[in-house]
Amino acid sequence: MNMDSRGDQEEKSHSLHVTFGFALSGIVSAVRNERNMKIHLFISVMVVVLGAVLTLTRLEWLFILLAIGGMLAAEMMNTAVERTVDLCTKEIHPLAKQAKDIAAGAVLIYAIMCVMIGLIIFIPKISRLIHL
Numbered sequence: 001m002n003m004d005s006r007g008d009q010e011e012k013s014h015s016l017h018v019t020f021g022f023a024l025s026g027i028v029s030a031v032r033n034e035r036n037m038k039i040h041l042f043i044s045v046m047v048v049v050l051g052a053v054l055t056l057t058r059l060e061w062l063f064i065l066l067a068i069g070g071m072l073a074a075e076m077m078n079t080a081v082e083r084t085v086d087l088c089t090k091e092i093h094p095l096a097k098q099a100k101d102i103a104a105g106a107v108l109i110y111a112i113m114c115v116m117i118g119l120i121i122f123i124p125k126i127s128r129l130i131h132l
């Protein structure tokens with residue numbers, strides 16, 4: 001590595017709190033610009049409220065938190081793939097389609113798992129409540 005390229009790297013490395021700021025602005029941008037993120041956030045708040053009302057156990061909360069955090073993160077990675085593909089080409093290209101569809105497929109798989117986790121945790125509690 002020559003001095004110039006090392007210099008470039010040093011210029012590009014930011015302090016921890018600046019990097020954290022970039023990540024935060026990424027979250028804000030995704031929530032502001034992506035309809036799906038707003039939907040996921042709304043559902044997440046509803047699930048947390050329902051969990052509090054039905055007094056979930058510590059283990060159940062762990063699964064719910066993993067589901068919510070994973071879902072939001074997966075949606076944001078999907079958005080990042082979409083943006084990157086759009087930046088690379090404005091043309092119709094089979095690889096661009098594959099990249100976007102695979103990323104969307106990953107979100108769908110995680111969403112299905114989240115629904116299953118939600119059903120496994122909430123259905124017994126709600127049915128117990130109904131049969132009281």
Ligand SMILES: Nc1ncnc2c1ncn2[C@@H]1O[C@H](COP(=O)(O)OP(=O)(O)OP(=O)(O)O)[C@@H](O)[C@H]1O
Nearest residue numbers: 036082089090091092093094096097098100101104
């Ligand atoms: N450059 C491209 N070449 C080929 N197919 C593409 C290209 N861009 C998007 N597509 C395909 O068109 C469809 C719609 O893509 P689009 O980028 O509009 O995302 P979307 O699914 O509508 O998601 P969002 O609403 O979050 O933008 C998808 O099947 C995608 O793979």
